[in-house]
Amino acid sequence: MTTTGPLTSRGERPFGVYVHVPFCSVRCGYCDFNTYTADELGEGATRASYADTAISEIELAARTYSQEIETVFFGGGTPTQLPSADLVRLLDALRDNFGLAADVEVTTEANPDSVTPESLAILREGGFNRISFGVQSAVPHVLATLDRTHNPDNVPQAVKWAREAGFDQLSVDLIYGTPGESMADWRTSVEQAIALEPNHVSAYALIVEQGTAFARKVNRHEVVMPDDDETADKYLLADELFSAAGLGWYELSNWARDEAAQCRHNVLYWHSDNWLGIGPGAHSHVNGERWWNVKHPAAYAQRLAAGEAPRHDGETIDADTARVERIMLETRLRSGLGLDALSTGATAAVPGLVSRGLADVADERLVLTLPGRLLADAVVRELVD
Numbered sequence: 001m002t003t004t005g006p007l008t009s010r011g012e013r014p015f016g017v018y019v020h021v022p023f024c025s026v027r028c029g030y031c032d033f034n035t036y037t038a039d040e041l042g043e044g045a046t047r048a049s050y051a052d053t054a055i056s057e058i059e060l061a062a063r064t065y066s067q068e069i070e071t072v073f074f075g076g077g078t079p080t081q082l083p084s085a086d087l088v089r090l091l092d093a094l095r096d097n098f099g100l101a102a103d104v105e106v107t108t109e110a111n112p113d114s115v116t117p118e119s120l121a122i123l124r125e126g127g128f129n130r131i132s133f134g135v136q137s138a139v140p141h142v143l144a145t146l147d148r149t150h151n152p153d154n155v156p157q158a159v160k161w162a163r164e165a166g167f168d169q170l171s172v173d174l175i176y177g178t179p180g181e182s183m184a185d186w187r188t189s190v191e192q193a194i195a196l197e198p199n200h201v202s203a204y205a206l207i208v209e210q211g212t213a214f215a216r217k218v219n220r221h222e223v224v225m226p227d228d229d230e231t232a233d234k235y236l237l238a239d240e241l242f243s244a245a246g247l248g249w250y251e252l253s254n255w256a257r258d259e260a261a262q263c264r265h266n267v268l269y270w271h272s273d274n275w276l277g278i279g280p281g282a283h284s285h286v287n288g289e290r291w292w293n294v295k296h297p298a299a300y301a302q303r304l305a306a307g308e309a310p311r312h313d314g315e316t317i318d319a320d321t322a323r324v325e326r327i328m329l330e331t332r333l334r335s336g337l338g339l340d341a342l343s344t345g346a347t348a349a350v351p352g353l354v355s356r357g358l359a360d361v362a363d364e365r366l367v368l369t370l371p372g373r374l375l376a377d378a379v380v381r382e383l384v385d
């Protein structure tokens with residue numbers, strides 16, 4: 001491993017790179033990610049020039065930071081809206097400027113209707129070895145409420161193509177708690193996800209993000225969000241079916257076939273390790289410093305065209321903030337939270353959590369029980385006091 005540069009000056013933490021691709025064909029009404037349809041993009045940035053712009057950021061960043069990369073995650077937006085050759089050029093730039101570990105994990109997110117056998121083969125040959133499909137639901141009326149564009153019948157085909165291209169690390173993203181989704185609908189989505197035989201699944205409760213078209217519908221009472229009990233029942237059903245299918249939880253919203261199938265890139269976030277974020281609005285976190293890039297692709301392109309870093313703002317994370325963040329993130333992990341993170345007051349709260357059946361303690365680590373996972377936010381509030 002290379003040992004020059006500020007990244008390594010405070011010890012050897014795993015190092016990952018996130019590459020943001022801020023393009024989508026349609027904006028899903030519920031999503032407030034930093035992403036743009038062709039109509040929304042405006043002047044000053046194009047999809048065609050995006051890879052070159054982001055490569056110039058990679059080259060600039062490599063002048064300051066130097067460490068071999070252990071995980072790469074292309075997210076969005078929809079990375080697969082770019083030609084695969086552009087994604088491979090970006091990965092090549094990371095390899096040339098930083099170096100990739102021999103066992104590097106390279107993930108791309110993908111929408112099922114934005115891949116072809118050819119595009120997937122180019123990615124796999126170019127070094128991508130993990131793919132995460134945004135499936136969300138197998139039920140047409142739920143997909144329609146979410147404004148998802150794909151036909152659910154095409155999902156098995158996209159997964160088959162990915163396997164044929166050589167992606168055996170394959171994940172499926174689901175959302176539960178969409179208005180109008182019955183328990184039977186959710187069961188169908190979970191069962192169909194399992195039938196795809198992924199080695200990893202994520203299932204997130206739908207969040208109402210203020211400012212989105214979906215939030216306006218909720219605020220106007222055109223759609224009604226499910227209550228907490230129904231959402232909890234859906235979580236329990238998912239956990240039961242995933243577990244029975246050999247997918248074990250390793251983070252509250254993530255299940256994997258075995259340890260090797262866990263998303264190492266996300267584990268790196270949850271352990272507050274080091275990562276660089278490339279792209280408009282991308283966040284970085286290196287040795288106690290956090291910063292983020294200008295948000296709009298045009299402002300981002302303008303900075304880089306002038307040879308300037310696209311950083312917008314940043315902060316130093318003080319010890320207490322780092323401790324609170326560690327509690328918030330590690331409590332969600334099956335590996336649990338080291339009790340050394342807790343203040344004296346919070347340590348005193350632990351026996352109460354155990355007696356109420358919300359957590360277990362073993363080897364100086366606190367691990368949520370199943371009832372505790374349903375109340376994780378409340379448990380975390382007791383632990384950060």
Ligand SMILES: C[S@@+](CC[C@H](N)C(=O)[O-])C[C@H]1O[C@@H](n2cnc3c(N)ncnc32)[C@H](O)[C@@H]1O
Binds near residue numbers: 031076078135175
């Ligand atoms: C931002 S998307 C990027 C990947 C790809 N475009 C897709 O939609 O799958 C990553 C994940 O975030 C989820 N997501 C976005 N907004 C959300 C929200 N308001 N609540 C829950 N999940 C959300 C998406 O459904 C998707 O599974």
Ligand code: SF4
Binds near residue numbers: 024035
């Ligand atoms: S959920 Fe994915 S496809 Fe939908 S707008 Fe957000 S990033 Fe784009």
